[in-house]
Amino acid sequence: MSTSDRELRIGMVGYAFMGAAHSQAWRTVNRVFDLPLRVRMAAVCGRDQEKVAEAAARLGWDEHVxxxxxxxxxDDIDVIDVCTPGDSHAEIAIAALAAGKHVLCEKPLANTVAEARAMVAAAEAARAQGVRTICGFNYRRVPAVTLMRQMVEAGRLGTIRHVRAAYLQDWIIDPQFPLVWRLQRERAGSGALGDIGAHIIDLTQFVTGQQVTGVSAVTETFITERPLPGEASGLAGTSTGGALGKVTVDDAAIFTARLSGGAIATYEASRFAxxxxxALRVEINGSRGSLVFDLERLNELEFYDGDRPAAEQGFNRILxxxxEHPYLSAWWPPGHIIGYEHSFTHQMRDFVQAIADGTDPAPSFTDALGVQLVLDAVQRSADAGSSWTPVEPLGA
Structure with missing residues (x-):
């Protein structure tokens, strides 16, 4: 069998929002990129027989369990793709690694630092047997973000001094929105902090090459009780209309931080904006220039080049x-834009290529543990009244 005929057989756990996004990427990756392994969407898993059967047919999976x-x-599964709530990430990923399966796990890696460390240990043990792991911080794979990192690495901004990052949503502003799993600490680990704050922590560390070393944080839960979800449907946006349950996660988190290279930073994550x-936005200010990325304009960067003559200075748009831009040679002619879903296709492309090459894809579980340690420090700081809280080192 030639290399191009080799299959990589995927088993995915979970089929909701992230499962649909991952499925689209698995369906697309070999149709766009020339890869040494051919992806086969072998089976999808969900607890509800009827719903997972429907999802398998709709999303393109061969079978369902x-x-x-x-x-x-x-034996016919090579990769386990974990798209479940955070409370099951560790158990599923560790079991899959022990069975010799490559693992893609959605972010944040786990609900606690202890779980994340256990996952890192399992990944390291499996790595010795040629098993690969990756955490799904898909925004790294937006071409403009990867270009942003390349420009910082090339010294175009000089010494990094300021980082500003915000991720804002408003999908739970209605007090009648039900108590879904994302609003329960035992399922989600945290609220806006882990759900969307994890993304901007990872993005800023990825782009700058610096790690968050300490934080001062405040969190807030604006609506402390919500209607229990309707048992008949279990769908977001559906409630019983009567009984209430306690919201046990944050609705918003704001923190200042110091980075390992000397930069200072501000972060804001809210589901009440x-x-x-x-709305995800990251701005990096350096001694020679600045870069801005805005997810609502994901095919663009704003670049201020401080080395240009004074008469030519100002923020310029890079389309x-x-x-020549990252990933884009596989897609459309110049000027033809791509979208949110492409970041997942790029993620699968890099993962498949790493498995074929026997190399370690990024972000690794260790990288994701680094984000988890920041989330933990933010929570501890907020619990202690915004006190300055060092981030626990990775090797501790």
Whole structure:
């Protein structure tokens, strides 16, 4: 069998929002990129027989099962893709690694630092057997973000001094929105902090090459009780209309931080920013220039080049659609934009290529543990009244 005929057989656990995004990427990756392995969407897993059967047919999976342990035990599965709530990440990923499966796990890596460390240990043990792991911080794979990192690495901004990052949504501003799993600490670990704050922590560390070393934080839960979800449907936006349950996560988190290279930073994550649907923005200021990325204009970067003559200075738009830009040679002619879903396709592309090459993809579980340690420090700081809180070192 030639290399191009080799299959990489995927088993995915979970089929909701992230499962749909991952499925689209698995369907697309070999149709766009020339890869040494051909992806086969072998089986998807979900607890509800009827719903997972419908999802398998709709999303393009060959088969469906209702027990993730069955999926892991199968000899015809090479990769386990974990798209479940955070409370099951560690158990599923560790079991999959022990069974010799490559693992892609959605972010944040786990609900606690202890779980994340256990996952890192399992990944390191499996790595010795040629098993690869990656955490799904998909925004790294937006071409403009990767270009941003390349420009920082090349010294175009000089010494990094300021980092500003915000991720704002408004999908739970209605007090009648039900108590879904993302609003329960035992399922989600945290609220806006872990759900969307994890993304901007990872992005700023990725782009700058610096690690967050300490934080001072405040969190807030604006609506402390919500209607229990309707048992009949279990769908977001559906409630019983009567009984209430306690919200046990944050609705918003804001913190200042210091980075390992000397930069100072501010972070804001909120699901109560009325009018903001999925607004992620990162600005990096350096001694020679500045860069700005805005997810609502994801094919662009704003670049201020301080080395240009005074008469020519100002923020300039870089349209990130050229074949020379990261990932884009596989897509459309210059000027033809791509979207949110492409970041997942790029993620699968890099993961498949790393498995084929026997190299370590990024972000690793260790990288994701680094984000988890920041989340933990933010929570501890907020619990202690915004006190300055060092981030626990990775090797501790």
């Amino acid at each position: 209702t027990d993730w342990r069955e999926l892991i035990a199968r 009325t009018g903001r649907k999925n 990130v659609t050229e074949p």
